[in-house]
Amino acid sequence: MAGSDGGGPLLLGVRHHGPGSARAVRAALDTARPLAVLIEGPPEADALVPLAADADMRPPVALLAHAVDEPGRSAFWPFAEFSPEWVALRWALEHGVPARFIDLPAAHTLAWQSADEEQEPGTEKESAGQGQGQGQEPEQDCADGGPGAAAGDGPAGEEDGPGGRGEAGEADGGGGADGRDGDTGDDGGRVRVDPLAVLAGAAGYDDPERWWEDVVEHRGLADDDALAPFLVLEEAMGALREVYGSGGHERDLVREAHMRLQVRAAQREFGADGVAVVCGAWHVPALRRRSTVSADRALLKGLPKVKTDMTWVPWTHRRLARASGYGAGIESPGWYGHLFGVRDRPVVRWMTKVAGLLRDEDRIVSSAHVIEAVRLAETLAAMRGRPLPGLGETTDAVRAVMCEGSDVPLALVHDRLVVGDVIGEVPEGAPAVPLQRDLDRQRRTLRLKPEALEREIELDLRKEIDAGRGRLLHRLRLLGVGWGEPVASRGSTGTFRETWRLRWEPELAVRVAEAGVWGTTVLGAATAKAEADAVAAPGLADVTGLAERCLLADLPDALPVVMRVLTDRAALDADVGHLAQALPALVRSLRYGDVRGTGTGALAEVAAGLAERIFVGLPPACAALDADAAEEMRGHVDAVHAALGLLGDADDAATVPGGAALRTRWRGVLRLLAARDTIPGVIRGRAVRLLLDEGELAAEEAARLMGLVLSPGTAPTDAAAWIEGFVGGGSGGGMLLVHDERLLGLVDTWLTAVPAEAFTDVLPLLRRTFSAYESGVRRTLGELVGRGPRRTERAAAAGHRTPGFAAEPDTGRAVAVLPVVRLLLGLTEGGAERNDGEEGAPARAAGYLTGVGR
Incomplete structure (x- = not known):
């Protein structure tokens, strides 16, 4: 040599x-x-x-x-x-x-x-x-x-x-x-x-x-x-x-x-x-x-x-x-691996792999497709002056023959075969930091295998092995090792179930090495990291979130430290917004005590204390807010309401002391918010809606309050904000209007009476409110406005009608607005207005205005 x-x-x-x-x-x-x-x-x-x-x-x-x-x-x-x-x-x-x-x-x-x-x-x-x-x-x-x-x-x-x-x-x-x-x-x-x-x-x-x-x-x-x-x-x-x-x-x-x-x-x-x-x-x-x-x-x-x-x-x-990053910069490792591992007829064997993948995805691919694809790849190579077909020729052949010219199944071939989900393995004897060894031991015990392909797993926390998997994944997240990401469970909202999306990335080995400074075991390292994070947490909500994560990860030794920091921060923080942000995480944490066997008595006491401070401080904090601050405070009101709903619904009075009393106190706060004129309309409307949903306010009373707000004496912008709080967002307000035509009539009557000079100010608020509804809800509302409310025969005979709706549609007024609406929506044809006649004009106009017209 x-x-x-x-x-x-x-x-x-x-x-x-x-x-x-x-x-x-x-x-x-x-x-x-x-x-x-x-x-x-x-x-x-x-x-x-x-x-x-x-x-x-x-x-x-x-x-x-x-x-x-x-x-x-x-x-x-x-x-x-x-x-x-x-x-x-x-x-x-x-x-x-x-x-x-x-x-x-x-x-x-x-x-x-x-x-x-x-x-x-x-x-x-x-x-x-x-x-x-x-x-x-x-x-x-x-x-x-x-x-x-x-x-x-x-x-x-x-x-x-x-x-x-x-x-x-x-x-x-x-x-x-x-x-x-x-x-x-x-x-x-x-x-x-x-x-x-x-x-x-x-x-x-x-x-x-x-x-x-x-x-x-x-x-x-x-x-x-x-x-x-x-x-x-x-x-x-x-x-x-x-x-x-x-x-x-x-x-x-x-x-x-x-x-x-x-x-x-x-x-x-x-x-x-x-x-x-x-x-x-x-x-x-x-x-x-x-x-x-x-x-x-x-x-x-x-x-x-x-x-x-x-x-x-x-x-x-x-x-x-x-x-970039940790990548090696080649775009077809699966193809390269195939070429290296196949001794003869690489193109034929590759096309067979592709056919198998497409068949598994329920696409019709026969042996004839494979034969034709191979012939096409070889022909393309000859036409291009190439000694043998390469990935370019095989890809073109697969697209034309097996994918019928579509790039959708071809993208699947690229993802699963050209790149692939192969993940390597190393022997147990390879050097590793102690934390990595403990992690490997636990994942083998829990039968969690690292995989390159992203997958979801459902955990039933009532089962010992699933509870162990959940604890391990939560502890790793605390350590910054994002092997798993929690996602919303499908088909169940019980606290005994968790859904995780798992995917192992090579750089997680670095994260484990970094986390090794906190301890030699996953439990010890997560405990030390949680205690340090609690002391360094910048805000009250961060500490409460950390307390929730400690319960999820079952870190009993870290919880006292976190609770001590939480109590100190809660006593010193006078910002109602911060308290409102902190309460939901605490209440969610109380839901896990019965499933995970974790004591939450101290957590319940802190949650009750936070709730009392919110009850006292929320009404003054809601006064004299501008539009953006009022919208933010409405979010806090929603969060506190949802949290107290969980707190009051808990069955174990020892775990959640005074939950029912806190719910009662909260309803009183909502009534106070709904009645004060100094509080922005969006918050007042939201308070009324929450009381209505809780059954604490009769439908007739809600209609009366809406009628007062939508009276001519109320500024149009404040009235529009009240409507947004009452029926806005994804709170089901659209269906409320669909099923209660009295409320819809009140809104319609008010809207038609808004002065022209104020209409441009309220329009953005109303558009934001109604655009959040599902398309089907918007379509139904448009139809209701177009035809007017249903009336019983007895009510019709007596001449009664729902406020906001005339006895018969005013076709003249409806036709008058159609040219302007068409012009705004760009629906003119050939520069001339279409004349569809007066029949159905009110429905068309209502449809245009609610975003469902064509």
């Missing part, structure tokens, strides 16, 4: 996450049989190499490095089954050959990241593969994004389409991005160069991906000489680096210096010709270049450094398909 000059290491320049590159690496290693395999990646991972041979290790996986003192500062190096580095790693383990990582240590990588953030405070890095544990990777991790890197990590095998540009820096051993665009990284003024585009343009190709696939992958891999593709790539990269140098990534020079030192050390140990190096093709010319040891060490002198831990974590195909 020898380098291109007849001696030295075997340098295998690759494009990351490419099936063809991976197969080429395996063929080259089988041919050369090196004594040691060196791989671009963090040297701290050398101790983790043996785990790659474990039977429980299933890619995609990633190396995770994080700063010991700051776990959120982290970086990932993902590996898929079709990654050339993973293939090299497995080949070395299978043949008993040492495998070592030779890139710059993660200790320097993470320290560089810290230095960058100090130099650019508040700057959010968005380059692929950058950032930190909060959602992005260290900037130097995309240093391989230099101009030549993309040419080193291209699409492989028959791959094509939007993927195939390689990843953004992770599997590159922290140097990831294969330089898709020659990312300028953190230094300004760098030249952006896409080496694929340069090489493809020189060959007469407009699409760099197609050039790589046709010229390098298909034809290069067909060469009898397994090393020929790498020699050609090395020559091409050498020419590019002569022109572009480091491509604007000065840190590449430091990384390459470290790699050269590691290669020299391996050559001394295994012989000059006994070493094979697998790295991004962009680095190959730099590694081949002769440089003195002193010069390389000089580049590494004085680098910043932090203490670092490293482990293996599961990865997902969806994360590989993302071009």
Whole structure:
């Protein structure tokens, strides 16, 4: 085995996450049989190499490095089954050959990241593969994004389409991005160069991906000489680096210096010709270049450094398909995995997969569809001058034959197959922080398996295992580990049921490492975090929400601390709005005592105290408010009413002492709000409506109050606000008007009497009120206004009529407004008004005004 000059290491320049590159690496290693395999990646991972041979290790996986003192500062190096580095790693383990990582240590990588953030405070890095544990990777991790890197990590095998540009820096051993665009990284003024585009343009190709696939992958891999593709790539990269140098990534020079030192050390140990190096093709010319040891060490002198831990974590195909944050920047990992795993007839087998998926979704796809789709893909490849069909040809064929030209089922194929929901697994013996080990133990006990595909689970808290799952998920949310998100339960509103939407994301491993500072177990860490959050909570509502979460998570040791802080804050806070915001969370918490077996006596006392203070302070706080403040206060009134409804309905008097008395007191407060003229109309109207719904106010009395408010002596804007409070929003006010035509008649009579100069002021309020109704409710109201109220024969004979409605429709007045309404709605035809006659004019006018006219 020898380098291109007849001696030295075997340098295998690759494009990351490419099936063809991976197969080429395996063929080259089988041919050369090196004594040691060196791989671009963090040297701290050398101790983790043996785990790659474990039977429980299933890619995609990633190396995770994080700063010991700051776990959120982290970086990932993902590996898929079709990654050339993973293939090299497995080949070395299978043949008993040492495998070592030779890139710059993660200790320097993470320290560089810290230095960058100090130099650019508040700057959010968005380059692929950058950032930190909060959602992005260290900037130097995309240093391989230099101009030549993309040419080193291209699409492989028959791959094509939007993927195939390689990843953004992770599997590159922290140097990831294969330089898709020659990312300028953190230094300004760098030249952006896409080496694929340069090489493809020189060959007469407009699409760099197609050039790589046709010229390098298909034809290069067909060469009898397994090393020929790498020699050609090395020559091409050498020419590019002569022109572009480091491509604007000065840190590449430091990384390459470290790699050269590691290669020299391996050559001394295994012989000059006994070493094979697998790295991004962009680095190959730099590694081949002769440089003195002193010069390389000089580049590494004085680098910043932090203490670092490293482990293996599961990865997902969806994360590989993302071009920023933790993503690897390839868009078709499922397609790549298929190409790498299939030995023969990849297009036929792919079309069979697609047909199976579409059949599972109840689409009619036969064997004839598969045959025709394969023929079409091969024909398209021939017409386009391509050696074999790629993802572009197969996608076009699937759309035309199996999807009948529709992109809807094609989107499903892309999501489930081209990308896929594959999630990797790591063995239990992989290093992990104590909190991660406790989490793994609990999820295995509770039979909660991490999955990349989002799914919902229904929990019955009366069952022990479901209650345990709910507690674990709530505790993780307290710790900032968002594995599950609570959603509204379907079909049941009981407090014994919870619905969660689960989805495991790789970065949650970083969140767990960060949460490790609070404790070594999930229970202990969640307790410590809740106590700290209670002390630091900015407002009363935050503390009450935290108390609710402590009950949901079953944190009995944290609850006394939270309650003490809650009592202190409640005693000092005189803002009725804050008290009203805090009460609902407290009352909701009282609903969980019987299901979860958690004592809530102290919570009930605080809730009762808050309610009493609200009763006293609410009427004065509602006086003399402007429109926006009144609307906000109406929301507080609704929230308190709903909360006290729960408090009073509780069956256990020991758990909720004095609940019935509090409900009685609250009704008195509502009567006071409804009667005071100094209180804004929207609040007065809402109070009347709540009393009516509670059965504390007769319908005749409600109609009387509405009649008083809608009398000519009341300002139109105040009357409109009262109407909004009484029947506005999603409170069922529309159905109330539908079933009580007396109220509808009062509103209609008032509206027709509003002076013209005031109508423009009340119109926005009324439109906001009625636009919140369902379309069917609005349509029914329009029909009622158009035909007038129903009257019994006896009432008609006696000449009685409902207020607000004439005995017969006034067709003359209705016809008079139609031209203006049509003009406002743009319903004129050919510049002339349609004359539909006078019959039905009132109904049409009412329909236009209620938003249901056509």
